[in-house]
Amino acid sequence: MRDSKRLRSKTFLFAVVAVLSNVLGNFALSQGMRHFGSVLSVSVLSFLSVLANIWVVSGILLLVIWMLSQLSLLSWADLSYVLPITSASYVLAAILGAVALGEYVSPVHWIGIAMIFLGVMVVSRTTPRTVPVRATERSE
Amino acid sequence: MKWLLVGLIVACNTVGDVLNTHGMKQHGEVCDFGPSGIRRLLRALARNRYIIGGIAASAVSFFALLALLSIANLSFAVPATAASYLLETALAKFILKEQITWKRWAGASLVACGVALLAFH
Numbered sequence: 001m002r003d004s005k006r007l008r009s010k011t012f013l014f015a016v017v018a019v020l021s022n023v024l025g026n027f028a029l030s031q032g033m034r035h036f037g038s039v040l041s042v043s044v045l046s047f048l049s050v051l052a053n054i055w056v057v058s059g060i061l062l063l064v065i066w067m068l069s070q071l072s073l074l075s076w077a078d079l080s081y082v083l084p085i086t087s088a089s090y091v092l093a094a095i096l097g098a099v100a101l102g103e104y105v106s107p108v109h110w111i112g113i114a115m116i117f118l119g120v121m122v123v124s125r126t127t128p129r130t131v132p133v134r135a136t137e138r139s140e
Numbered sequence: 141m142k143w144l145l146v147g148l149i150v151a152c153n154t155v156g157d158v159l160n161t162h163g164m165k166q167h168g169e170v171c172d173f174g175p176s177g178i179r180r181l182l183r184a185l186a187r188n189r190y191i192i193g194g195i196a197a198s199a200v201s202f203f204a205l206l207a208l209l210s211i212a213n214l215s216f217a218v219p220a221t222a223a224s225y226l227l228e229t230a231l232a233k234f235i236l237k238e239q240i241t242w243k244r245w246a247g248a249s250l251v252a253c254g255v256a257l258l259a260f261h
Binding site (some may be wrong): 074075079083084090116117121125 | 157158160161164165167168169170173178181185191225228229232233236237238239240241243244246247248249250251253254255256257258260
């Protein structure tokens with residue numbers, strides 16, 4: 001299986017991109033929304049001003065990258081592999097919250113985060129793909 | 141009402157992921173990540189009915205989560221997503237025919253328990 005090493009590193013790279021873009025995208029969106037108290041007002045103008053916010057724009061862009069990298073991962077790897085692996089975003093989000101935002105993370109939460117991390121480690125030791133998949137993209 | 145939304149979130153999230161996975165497997169491995177490759181990918185995805193259904197289901201799940209967060213707090217909403225890890229692993233086995241080894245089950249269970257623990261303070 002000469003292919004499996006290539007598959008592993010490609011999967012690892014895309015999982016890192018998916019996790020980073022997910023966490024940073026949500027972070028940027030929540031930063032952007034914090035500037036606007038109640039966003040659910042009826043005014044079109046206030047809605048547009050939310051969209052013009054640099055945090056919101058970069059958050060949406062990052063979430064588009066997340067969606068595309070997640071779909072790409074699913075094009076060659078198992079759902080039962082991708083799903084637990086990308087839950088590493090909970091771990092990163094908690095660390096980011098604690099370190100960058102100074103949020104309090106309770107001991108129970110740290111135990112939960114450790115369990116998620118352990119789950120990611122266990123699943124990452126399985127082979128990413130157990131179903132047959134087309135090797136190349138269908139041409140137009 | 142709360143539990144109705146929880147059920148809707150889990151169901152749509154699960155259905156969306158299974159449809160997206162099936163659609164992407166049908167599309168084939170994505171290899172070209174240049175600008176033209178991504179454009180071609182987007183065009184192919186917009187025509188794939190599984191992907192359209194999958195993204196629609198994910199969107200319903202997302203808005204149901206927003207609705208749930210407006211009537212309940214995060215610590216109630218989080219365990220809902222925990223259940224979907226095990227449900228999706230089961231569906232990956234029976235519908236997508238993936239080989240779920242004990243390591244996959246163990247990992248998915250650890251993640252599900254870990255996410256459920258985030259509900260407690």
